Structures are given as structure tokens and as C-alpha cells.
Amino acid sequence: MMTTMITGEGLIEQEQQHLAHNYHPLPVVIESGDGAWVTDVDGRRYLDCLAAYSAVNFGHRHPMIIDAAVRQLGRVTLTSRAFHSDQLGPFSARLAALCGKEMVLPMNTGAEAVESGIKVARKWGHDVRGIAEPEIIVAGGNFHGRTITVISFSDDPEARAGFGPFTPGFVTVPYGDAEAVAAAVTDRTVAVLAEPIQGEAGVIVPPPDYLPGLRELCDRRRMLLICDEIQSGLGRTGATFASDHVGVVPDLYLLGKALGGGVVPVSAVVGDAEVLGVLQPGQHGSTFGGNPLAAAVGSCVVGLLESGEFQRRAAGLGVLLHDRLQALVGSGVTAVRGRGLWAGVDIDPAIGTGRAISERLLERGVLVKDTHGSTIRFAPPLVITAEEISFAVDQLAAVLPPH
Known part of the structure; x- marks a missing residue:
């Protein structure tokens, strides 16, 4: 033929x-x-x-990433989280150690990681702080994905036009201005979500005191600092995470993109048990999140970063x-x-x-x-x-x- x-x-x-x-x-x-x-x-x-x-x-x-993927392709690629797999535990432990954290919530795309981080922050606000209608402070010029909830706090008209109604519960302040964040905090505020460097906005680097100011504010007001390191993390800026440059460790890392090695979609929310531990069976999930192929590739990626x-x-x-x-x-x-x-x-x-x-x-x-x-x-x-x-x-x- x-x-x-x-x-x-x-x-x-x-x-x-x-x-x-x-x-x-x-x-x-x-x-x-x-x-x-x-x-x-x-x-x-x-x-x-x-x-x-x-x-x-x-x-x-x-070659190392392709080899890890090919080996896993010949074994098993998907089990769902209904069962354990031999790849997920080692991947989660390795990624948690890279981040200096205790727990990993595996997902697929970066947008899923952002959505998951938002859900975790709200659940933490409900369960730990007793806030019925929690709010999250975000930055102007942000880009965290294209889902309805994420574009609900975007200020890009092209991303928003014609897609409403939007998800409430977000307060937007100028990027790089920790004082503006402090002024926006109320008794309902549970978290601050920010990119350590804004990518889609044009690779915008904030003042060096911005993230440290957010860290101090979140500690003082008992809020979560969530850093979206989906584009800026995993080696891109000359450190494992862009937040490392100013000595800031967030409560939650949002990771994606490079975590999949350019082979499969792999994303994750990484934090300590006191935060990610608020999730219980049935409250959040993903059929493909943490699948054996993704875990094998992700573990290889973490290995490449461990040497520096x-x-x-x-x-x-x-x-x-x-x-x-x-x-x-x-x-x-x-x-x-x-x-x-x-x-x-x-x-x-x-x-x-x-x-x-x-x-x-x-x-x-x-x-x-x-x-x-x-x-x-x-x-x-x-x-x-x-x-x-x-x-x-x-x-x-x-x-x-x-x-």
C-alpha cells in the first residue's frame, strides 16, 4: 500500500x-x-x-530519562491509586527529600498542581483555622494555568473574556509588593500564592525582600505561603528552586513541567504533614496522578537534580x-x-x-x-x-x- x-x-x-x-x-x-x-x-x-x-x-x-521511561514501559504504566505501585513510594520519598518536606501529592499537569494547592489551602483553613469562607491572596500579572478557578484570579483579559462566572475567594494585589499583601490580609486569609519569578508576564524578578517579606507575614499571621515553581523550579534559575535564591522555604511547593523530564506530564504539591495531612481518602484524587510511568520518570529527574x-x-x-x-x-x-x-x-x-x-x-x-x-x-x-x-x-x- x-x-x-x-x-x-x-x-x-x-x-x-x-x-x-x-x-x-x-x-x-x-x-x-x-x-x-x-x-x-x-x-x-x-x-x-x-x-x-x-x-x-x-x-x-x-538518555537517563528515556531509559527510565522505556524500562517502566516494559513493566506497568498505570494502576490507578486504587492500588499501590512499586514506583510511587520511592518517587515520593525522593521528591520530598529534594524539597526538604515530608509529603507529596502527585498530579499530572501544572494547572492540576495549582488547583490542588488551592484545595489544600482551603481545607487547611477550614479544618485547622476554622475559617468558613477562606480567601487566598494572589499577585497581579500572575499565570498559574487556564482552568476556570485559576483564570478567576487572572488579570489577563484574553484569559478571562467570555469564560465567567468565576470562582470567588481570591484577592489580587500588585506583584513584588509585600506591604500590599500585608494590607490585604483579613481574618479570612489562609494563604498567599505567588510565583518566585513571574514567567508568562515576561520573566519578572521581584525585589529581593519580596518573598522574605511574604514568609515573615505568613508566619506572623498563621497563613500558608504557596510558591508556584512550575516554570521557575527544578534548576531553571541556577538553584533547585527560585525561592532558594532569597533563602525562603514555602509551606507548599507547586511543581510540574520539568518534573516529567519532557516525556510525560508529572506535577506535584509538596509540603509537610501538618498541611498536606488535612486530606483524607475520597477528598481529592487523580486516576493518572502518580502512575508508575510518571513516578519512574519523576524519580529519575529528581536524581539528576540531587547532584546539583x-x-x-x-x-x-x-x-x-x-x-x-x-x-x-x-x-x-x-x-x-x-x-x-x-x-x-x-x-x-x-x-x-x-x-x-x-x-x-x-x-x-x-x-x-x-x-x-x-x-x-x-x-x-x-x-x-x-x-x-x-x-x-x-x-x-x-x-x-x-x-
């Missing part, structure tokens, strides 16, 4: 015809990946400087990335922000939109993605080399006007 090869353009048209139009991808059709590079259906290679929004922190097809090698790489190479990007300020770049191998680059609107610059970089073999109109993000896999970073920034310089 003869098969007809579909071109890249044909595959894009097929997606546009049969997929809901909830994404606007760049016009490249990726067929394979290896390390920091991907190859399209026409055989052209691109340096991946997005890493699936940090989900591919360890590179495409990291990837954190050190992100810290060292991050200096090069930011130095090279900062040198472009004034040549079509108005600002550079970030930490480690994570950068938000603001493009002068007179030069073009973030989308336009992303498309020009695509033509030169570098994959990035725009956000909020004028910003492009660099978040390459942590296996990237110094030479590859220089190549990426050289291509950006080439599509910008000279000094």
Missing part, C-alpha cells in the same frame, strides 16, 4: 482544520529532538531556546546569557530580565513585535516565543553549551538594528 508524505505546510493546514484554535504556534513542524536541538520535517535543525516553557529542562530525549550539576550549569551559563543579552540594550532591546538560564527580552516596538522577532529568529534557526506583545523569552534546555548560547544571541543581534 502506498503512503503519501504530507509536507510541513500540509501538516500545519491539517492542524488548523482539526484542532481547536487555542494556540498560535510558529510555522515550524518539529519531527525529532536531541539535547538542545530539534529538527523539522524538512530536515532543518533549530536551537530550542524555549524548552517547552521549562518542561524540557534536561534536553530532548535525555544542572543547577550549577544554569547559574554559570546564565551569566553568559544575561551578559550577552544586556549588551543588546539600546539596539532594539529596551530591557532584559531574569535569572539563570531564563530571560525576558523586551523589544522596542519601533523595531517590531515579539512575534515578528520570533519569526525572524525562526528563519535563522533559533526557536523562542513571544509574550505580552513586545517580549520574547529565552529558556533553553539546561544542557545547552556556551557556544550555543552565543549562537542564539548572535542571531538575535542579527535581526536587530546595529548600535
